[in-house]
Amino acid sequence: MLTVVLQQAMNGLVVGSLYVLVALGLTLIYGILVQINFAHADVVTLGAFAAYFLMHRFGGGYIAAIVLAFVVGGALGWLTNAAIFSPLRERGNELLPLIATIGLSVTLENAMLAAFGPIPYAFDTPYSNDVLRLGGIFITVQNLLIVAVSAGAIGLLYAFLKFTFMGKALRAVSQDRETAGLVGINPNQLIMVTFVIASALAGMGGAMLGPVLVLTPFAGTSVILKAFAIVIIGGFGNVEGTIIAGLIIGLIESYTTQFLNPGWIDIVVFAILLAMLALRPTGLVAERREENV
Amino acid sequence: MGIMRSGASATLAACAAALAIGGANPAPAADNIIKIGALLPMSGPGSYFGAQDKQGIELALDDINRTGVNGYKLEVQYEDSACSPLPATQAAKRLIEQYKPDVVIGEECSDATLAIMPVMAQSKVPLLNAGSSSIKITDPGNPWTFRIMPNEVMQGVDIATNAYKRLDARSAVLLYENTNAGIGNAKVFNETFTSLGGKILADIGFGRDVNDFTAIATRIAGLGKVDVIPTYTLEGQGLKITQALAQAGVTKGGGGQAIQLGTIWLPFGFEQKAGKAALGYIRIVQFDPTDERGNVRNFITAFKMKFNQGPTHLNAHAYDQIGLIADVVHRGAKDAQSIRDGLAATKSFSGVTGSVEFDGKNQNVKMDTIHYMETLDDLSWKALPWN
Numbered sequence: 120m121l122t123v124v125l126q127q128a129m130n131g132l133v134v135g136s137l138y139v140l141v142a143l144g145l146t147l148i149y150g151i152l153v154q155i156n157f158a159h160a161d162v163v164t165l166g167a168f169a170a171y172f173l174m175h176r177f178g179g180g181y182i183a184a185i186v187l188a189f190v191v192g193g194a195l196g197w198l199t200n201a202a203i204f205s206p207l208r209e210r211g212n213e214l215l216p217l218i219a220t221i222g223l224s225v226t227l228e229n230a231m232l233a234a235f236g237p238i239p240y241a242f243d244t245p246y247s248n249d250v251l252r253l254g255g256i257f258i259t260v261q262n263l264l265i266v267a268v269s270a271g272a273i274g275l276l277y278a279f280l281k282f283t284f285m286g287k288a289l290r291a292v293s294q295d296r297e298t299a300g301l302v303g304i305n306p307n308q309l310i311m312v313t314f315v316i317a318s319a320l321a322g323m324g325g326a327m328l329g330p331v332l333v334l335t336p337f338a339g340t341s342v343i344l345k346a347f348a349i350v351i352i353g354g355f356g357n358v359e360g361t362i363i364a365g366l367i368i369g370l371i372e373s374y375t376t377q378f379l380n381p382g383w384i385d386i387v388v389f390a391i392l393l394a395m396l397a398l399r400p401t402g403l404v405a406e407r408r409e410e411n412v
Numbered sequence: 413m414g415i416m417r418s419g420a421s422a423t424l425a426a427c428a429a430a431l432a433i434g435g436a437n438p439a440p441a442a443d444n445i446i447k448i449g450a451l452l453p454m455s456g457p458g459s460y461f462g463a464q465d466k467q468g469i470e471l472a473l474d475d476i477n478r479t480g481v482n483g484y485k486l487e488v489q490y491e492d493s494a495c496s497p498l499p500a501t502q503a504a505k506r507l508i509e510q511y512k513p514d515v516v517i518g519e520e521c522s523d524a525t526l527a528i529m530p531v532m533a534q535s536k537v538p539l540l541n542a543g544s545s546s547i548k549i550t551d552p553g554n555p556w557t558f559r560i561m562p563n564e565v566m567q568g569v570d571i572a573t574n575a576y577k578r579l580d581a582r583s584a585v586l587l588y589e590n591t592n593a594g595i596g597n598a599k600v601f602n603e604t605f606t607s608l609g610g611k612i613l614a615d616i617g618f619g620r621d622v623n624d625f626t627a628i629a630t631r632i633a634g635l636g637k638v639d640v641i642p643t644y645t646l647e648g649q650g651l652k653i654t655q656a657l658a659q660a661g662v663t664k665g666g667g668g669q670a671i672q673l674g675t676i677w678l679p680f681g682f683e684q685k686a687g688k689a690a691l692g693y694i695r696i697v698q699f700d701p702t703d704e705r706g707n708v709r710n711f712i713t714a715f716k717m718k719f720n721q722g723p724t725h726l727n728a729h730a731y732d733q734i735g736l737i738a739d740v741v742h743r744g745a746k747d748a749q750s751i752r753d754g755l756a757a758t759k760s761f762s763g764v765t766g767s768v769e770f771d772g773k774n775q776n777v778k779m780d781t782i783h784y785m786e787t788l789d790d791l792s793w794k795a796l797p798w799n
Contacts (some may be wrong), residue, residue, distance in 0.1 A: 123634045128628045137624075214482035229455075237459030239648040241685035248687065250659050250666075259659055262626070332623035333648025337456060341621045376627035377634075382590050 122255035127373040133262040135369020136269035140229045140324035141339075142346040142353070142361050143276065144317030150356030153314045154213075157220040157344075158199070160339030163228035166192045166325025167334055168235060173395065176255040181244045185268065185326040192322015193315045199223060200314035205307065231336035235272045240334040247330050265327045272320065273362055280358065285312060293356060348392045354402020363403055425438035428449040436495050444484045446751075447742055448734070449507040449537075451500060451518030451528055457620060457646055458495030458578045460679060461520035461543065461726055466490065468730030468738045469517075471711075471718055475735065481741045486734065493519045497527035504528040508535045512580045515540060515751045517733045520726075522546035524556075532556050538752040540737065542729035545675065546592045547600075550775040558764070558774040560732060562782055564593065567675045567696055568600025570782060571642065574610040574798050575673060579694075581639035585632050585670075587653060588644035590617045597644040597675060599649045600719065613638060620646070629660035632670075638662065642673040650678050654686045654693065664692030673688035680724035693787040698765045699728035700783040702795055725765065 141163055148156050166188035173179035203223060207215040246260035246368065280286035291299040292309050293406050300306055325339065332338050349368055353360030368388055375384050450469060452462035469488055477485045489511045493500035500519055507513060508531060518690060519525045520543035529549065532539040533556045540551065541557065543563040548556060562570075575581040584605055588594035595617065602612050613635045616628060632638060641663065643653055658666030665688050674695030683690040701712060701722060711731060715723040723731075738752035739761055761768040766781030784796035 121536070126630045130624070130630060133623045133626070232455065232459070236755055237455070237463050238679075239460065239651060241651060241687075243687065247655070248659070248689070250661075257660065306479065328623075331652075333457070333652060335457060335459075335648060341623055344621070372624075373627040373630075377631050380616060381622055381628055384622065387620060 122204055123377060126256050127377045128370065129256060130139055131370035131373035132330075132366065133258070133265055133369070134372055135366035136266050137324065137328055138342065138349055138368055139273060139362050139365030140269050140327060141342055142349040142365050143273070143358065144321045144324075145346055146350045146353065146356050146358060146361040147313050147317045147320075149350060150358075151289065151310055152208075152216075153356075154216055155220070155347075156317070157217075157221075157343075158223040159317070159321055160226060160343035161224050161231070162192050162195055162321040163325040163328060163339035163342070164231060164336060165195060165227065166322030167242065167329035167332075168231065168240075168325075170326035170329055171240055171334060171357055174244065175240075175242075181264075183248065184244075185323055189319045189323040190325035190327070193319030194317075195322070196314040196318025197311065199318075199359060200311055204314070205310070208310075228336055228340070235333060235336055242329040242334045244330050261330055265331070268323070268327060272323065276316070276320070277358065279316075285309070289313060345388065348388055348396065351392055352395050352403060352405045357402055357404050360402045360404030427525045444746070445483050445487050446515070446737065446746070447488055447511060447513045448488045448737060449511055449513035449516040450488050450490045451503055451507065451516060451524075452490060453495035453520055453524070454490070454492035455460065456494045456496065457648055458521055460647060461495065462490075462492070464679060464724055464726035465518075465520070465730035467544075467715075467719055468727035468732075469734055470724070471715055471727075472734035472738075474718070475714070476738045481738045482744070482746075484741050484746065486738060486741075488734075489513065493524050493528065495519070495521040495524055497523050500524035501527045501531060504531040508532075508537065513537060514746075514748050515737055517542070517730070517737075520544060521591070522549065522596070523591050525549055526592060529554055529557050537748045538750075538755055540733050540755065542614070542733050543676070543726070544593065546596050548592065548596070550773045553773040555756075555774070556752060558770060560736065560763070560768050560776045560781070561676065561698055561729060562598045562779065563775055564675075565600050566779065567782065568597055569604045570602035570779070570799070571673055571675065571696060572601045572610075574784070575640045575642075576605060577612050578798060579640065579671060581605075581610060581671070583613050583638055584640045584642060585614045585616065585635065585638050586612060586642055587616050587618075587628070588642075589646070589649065590619055593677075594644045598642065601642045618649075620649065622649065623652070625656035626659070628653070629656035629662060632657065633660040633662050638670040640671050640673050644675065644677060647678055647682060649675070650682065651686050655689045656689075658689035663689070665689035676725060679726055680722070683787045683793075687791070690787045690791060691789060695785055697725050697783050697785050698781055699723070699725035700785075700795060701770075702793075703764075703783075705762075705764075707762065708764045727762045732765050732768075735763055736761055736768060754769075 145159050169191040170184035170188040173184045203219050204216045249260040250257050288304045292306050295307050349364045353364035372384050375387050452465050453459050454462040486683035491507045491556050493503040515538050517540045522544040525544040539557045541559045547563050547565050550559050586598040588598040647694040657663040663666045663670045672693045676696050676698045740751050743754050745751040745754035759769050768776045771777045784798045785793040
């Protein structure tokens with residue numbers, strides 16, 4: 120039984136790492152703009168397809184594919200913010216950018232459906248079927264890579280936010296956009312940086328998720344609801360909370376599968392979400408909205 | 413006289429032409445239209461069904477409309493029913509109100525089919541289903557719904573019996589998506605297998621949003637010796653399950669002993685996507701590409717010419733749906749009521765998936781539509797002579 124418990128902890132860590140990668144982008148954007156980005160899932164999917172095609176059509180390596188997905192995601196974030204969200208925000212109606220994210224999501228999903236078709240792609244990497252076994256525990260090299268890359272990305276993001284001027288400026292804007300502007304910080308520039316980082320993370324998340332989930336134009340939507348739940352449980356816009364919540368949800372999924380049934384996963388996860396909203400609406404970590412990001 | 417039987421070695425076009433000349437009914441000018449509504453999943457995780465069905469339909473239309481049938485040409489209007497009850501119901505109502513079809517084909521997913529059946533019955537338009545397996549579709553006896561594929565009970569009883577008697581399986585783990593079809597298929601296997609003396613070690617249902625199956629594979633690996641794992645999912649999740657079971661060392665593809673069993677849910681090409689993990693997988697397919705019957709060989713040749721690839725069972729059963737409607741029109745049907753009556757009177761229609769003869773509940777009773785395939789080392793298929 121100990122082996123099974125440890126194995127499921129490993130499985131939960133992998134799934135949780137993936138969720139964190141996706142949820143971090145959502146929480147960053149929410150922290151700065153107090154805006155939910157429904158198109159985030161489609162950036163994940165586009166990143167996965169970019170990585171898939173680099174590897175399977177152009178013979179690229181997996182690491183190069185991850186980098187490409189990161190770049191594609193970031194570029195899409197820049198483009199959509201510059202062309203759609205930024206002009207809409209200038210009109211002063213908070214609802215417009217929110218609705219635009221829904222429109223963008225539907226557009227991207229159907230564009231990918233037209234371009235890539237509905238049939239699932241088998242996104243295998245050279246590491247998908249390499250299995251490491253230690254005692255009774257196993258993990259594929261692919262999943263090990265997911266944990267390592269996710270940990271690296273999370274660490275770099277954390278360091279960026281904590282120790283760089285721009286990271287500190289981002290936190291300042293999230294706490295009080297007007298006051299930050301008074302001390303010379305350009306909020307629009309920082310919003311653009313946020314979109315680029317969040318989307319780049321989503322694209323990279325797609326490259327990591329692609330070999331794990333079922334790669335279709337709807338792939339991202341299958342994880343986005345869980346990512347929203349993680350953002351809420353972690354504390355809207357709170358990076359530390361999102362990381363902790365993502366890993367906890369991953370573990371809950373694994374142990375629910377083992378000791379109850381996978382059909383119970385959503386019941387358990389969303390019951391926790393409801394409990395958090397009722398008992399601790401600020402989330403696991405955040406005490407005050409102002410401390411987010 | 414059935415279209416396919418009268419020209420077994422010819423394509424649908426040749427059959428239709430022959431029957432137009434020598435059939436019992438006079439052949440008016442081919443300017444009348446039989447309107448066929450197609451409710452198929454074109455979006456969402458089941459959209460591969462719709463994409464492949466459409467290919468089979470288009471090929472059949474090419475063949476049949478070259479000459480027409482009894483002066484009629486067939487026309488198809490597609491609507492996206494999304495493999496889900498609500499969009500399927502909306503699409504069905506839209507189709508009925510705007511297109512006013514004489515007959516409707518679809519859906520693929522049982523939940524969606526169950527949702528559109530009342531719409532069809534209320535409108536008195538026959539529904540010809542090829543891909544949904546839930547027993548609820550035909551068991552109550554719906555006069556307007558017909559199904560050409562074996563239902564979940566026919567498939568489930570057959571595969572459970574074969575697992576017990578031919579594979580000597582005594583223990584099983586059930587894996588299925590939490591839908592009418594998934595639950596129903598698993599239940600039939602469970603009842604048949606346990607009644608024969610087999611034991612179900614775990615009964616694991618999951619939602620369509622589950623992505624990582626490593627946790628499920630871990631749980632199964634911890635159960636000890638498992639002989640067979642009947643699996644009822646769409647292709648995407650099926651791929652991940654097969655790979656996760658192999659990685660956990662449970663199935664033959666990963667050096668274990670368990671054999672995965674499947675029914676007609678998975679399309680052709682699944683094994684190539686799953687890779688070595690699929691080794692030893694035994695599954696029912698609705699279409700046997702090694703079938704030597706003339707109409708099957710002609711279908712394969714025509715399909716390859718049109719699409720530059722071999723047909724799948726989804727292509728094949730959609731082709732048969734149109735072929736069966738053409739057969740009914742040849743026998744004199746010209747509107748919804750007469751098409752319904754013609755379908756009910758069908759005897760031994762010979763399609764590319766097998767033959768069709770409906771019982772009193774409009775369920776095809778012919779078992780030659782069940783073909784067992786085993787995945788070999790090189791990921792090719794070996795046809796198992798179990799039916």
